[in-house]
Amino acid sequence: MIAVPGLACPACRKELRTDGEATLSCDTCSVSYPVFDGIPSFVPLAPGGRPSRHQLSVLVSARNDGAPLDRVLAALRQELRSLAIDHELIVMDSGSTYGRTLRRGLEQATGEYVLTLDADGSHDPSFLHPIWAARTDAEVVIASRYVEGGSADMPRARRALSRMLNRGLRRGLSLPYSDLSSGYRMYRRAAVEALPLEATGFDILQEILIRMVAEGYRVREVPFRYQAPGRSRAWLARFAVSNLKTFGAMWKLRNSIASADYDARAYDSIIPLQRYWQRRRYQVITTMAAGAQRVLDVGCGSSRIIGSGRMVALDIVLAKLRYARRYGNPLVHGSIFDLPFKDATFDCVICSEVVEHVPADERVFSELDRVLEPGGRLILGTPDYDRWRWRALEWLYGRLAPGGYADEHITHYGRTNLGAYLTARGMTVDAVDYVAGSEMVFSLRKSAAPVAVVSPLPVAAGLRGARKEAVASGEPAS
Ligand SMILES: [Zn+2]
Structure with missing residues (x-):
């Protein structure tokens, strides 16, 4: 198993003990976590098959x-x-x-x-x-x-x-x-x-x-x-x-999106828009992350970003991680809602094309924030539902590829309100770049001093299209 910096029990965030090659244990919680093909796993799976004789x-x-x-x-x-x-x-x-x-x-x-x-x-x-x-x-x-x-x-x-x-x-x-x-x-x-x-x-x-x-x-x-x-x-x-x-x-x-190599293949897709999208996303994110020393990619999938340098890559889908073994970086099977890392482990956290796939929940942002060191960089990418261009593209995509990613976007964010929300969390927006004028990528800096987030802001509606004032005053955005 490749050593994973900052790895911790997702329940109590304390140090884990290595039990040989196959398990990690938390003495505080009395829980063991399995290691599959060198990938520590913190997501319960269905029980395995018949024993070997x-x-x-x-x-x-x-x-x-x-x-x-x-x-x-x-x-x-x-x-x-x-x-x-x-x-x-x-x-x-x-x-x-x-x-x-x-x-x-x-x-x-x-x-x-x-x-x-x-x-x-x-x-x-x-x-x-x-x-x-x-x-x-x-x-x-x-x-x-x-x-x-x-x-x-x-x-x-x-x-x-x-x-x-x-x-x-x-x-x-x-x-x-x-x-x-x-x-x-x-x-x-x-x-x-x-x-x-x-x-x-x-x-x-x-x-x-x-x-x-x-x-x-x-x-x-x-x-x-x-x-x-x-x-x-x-x-x-x-x-x-x-x-x-x-x-x-x-x-x-x-060619199903469920295939572990789907994101990696999209980089070389024969469909020009898909190829452009993957390459532009790669370029925007790697540029923003340049110079960082301890990087975490949350929801890495099988995209080539994992291969762009040293980083820890986390995903909830074990198949994508098995595919990503070829890049030689430490891999972790875990959930964005309970990141299995100690506080302030990373100086850069990447989270691209993930938050629209999970329910609107404070924990998504508080977890990304927690594992980032003070002054560290958060690179957050998600479609901008305030832009007609994205909404038109998604509508088209949903019709051309039923069962594709379009159907899996369950939470919709918009730039104005997501920016305001993150600022209220104590982050500074350094830059916002776009992929195909549709997907926004925030480059955010965490405050060097501790920030007390006064009252948890609502993200219930994914912060799309609501008035800025509603977000700033803490009312639910509808
Ligand atoms: Zn524990």
Whole structure:
């Protein structure tokens, strides 16, 4: 686990004790907080899946057309023994479609990892070693024919078709991997088991990848030398049909805002306004934060701002944090309402495109204020609902992308009243910049001396459109 500066119990804000790698404990509250993949978590999650009884479950797809099952299994057992892997072998019933069979196999598996393979004699058992060695680097490891060191020993026409299919899926589904039709894969079971899988055919290979990426898990390919058995032409045809039939549904799933990499991909979006928006937001915020030493990004999502320098990044969605591991910054799974940090830990706090997604509540602002040191900078970005341009854009966006972010903006703020509110909290507005003339980004300075906030100001209506006097006098803005 990367050390997180200022980390504290969200309930009592006292020091936490490290219990090995897997938990943090608060002695005052007698509470333990779990650490997932190096990410301390202060948000209760649903209980985990079945306990592991083996290191590895091997799910073997048997062919019902006379494949050399016994020979394959014997070679596999020998290889597993020589690698000293504690395992179980599950031969999957071949009476159903590939997707249904695989799902049933996953339900049976009790290994910490699950390996899937075809018992058709198309592989040398030595493929196990690189795939097993990669288990700690990624939650999905694909034995790939099309990465360097891999090979596909099959007739030319068939190989050409296989490569074409793989390239089409790679581009069409924005899955940057070379071998999407390889059934030779290893998964971390706890991750794959939690996925709501629906595909019934060979399209399940794509569905699993899309959902794993959506959850922020890592995918890696290792080289695989493949020798095609005589009948793999039919396999390829069924693979193609299955994937073409469900391509639309897979595309929609891949491009959902729920996907962990959505914000990061928006930076390179082919939609000009979306690309401009992300890049401008990045530029405005990183400019305002320049020179800060101890930075916290609250509600970081998977946006590239996390990768712009040293900072602590917090989000309520664990999947986005799993994705953000690639930036190498300390990550915390927590809530804006109870920030798990000591008072005055940071000299700069970033909170962009967050406050419109949570209910109007004093605590949002008092928590951001609390973890900031006196004289520190708060960078607060949210759409300006006082501006017609934003309201028009949001209306349009809601119609073009139903189910998109527009529907999730539950609290609407306006510049005049939000500025007045923050000033009344003892902050100084140094600057306000805009993204596309719609999203306002405040650069605020916390007073160097303690400020008594006389009476908590109401934020009930999100401070939109109300008269300035109403806010200043503490009446509810309507
Ligand atoms: Zn505590």
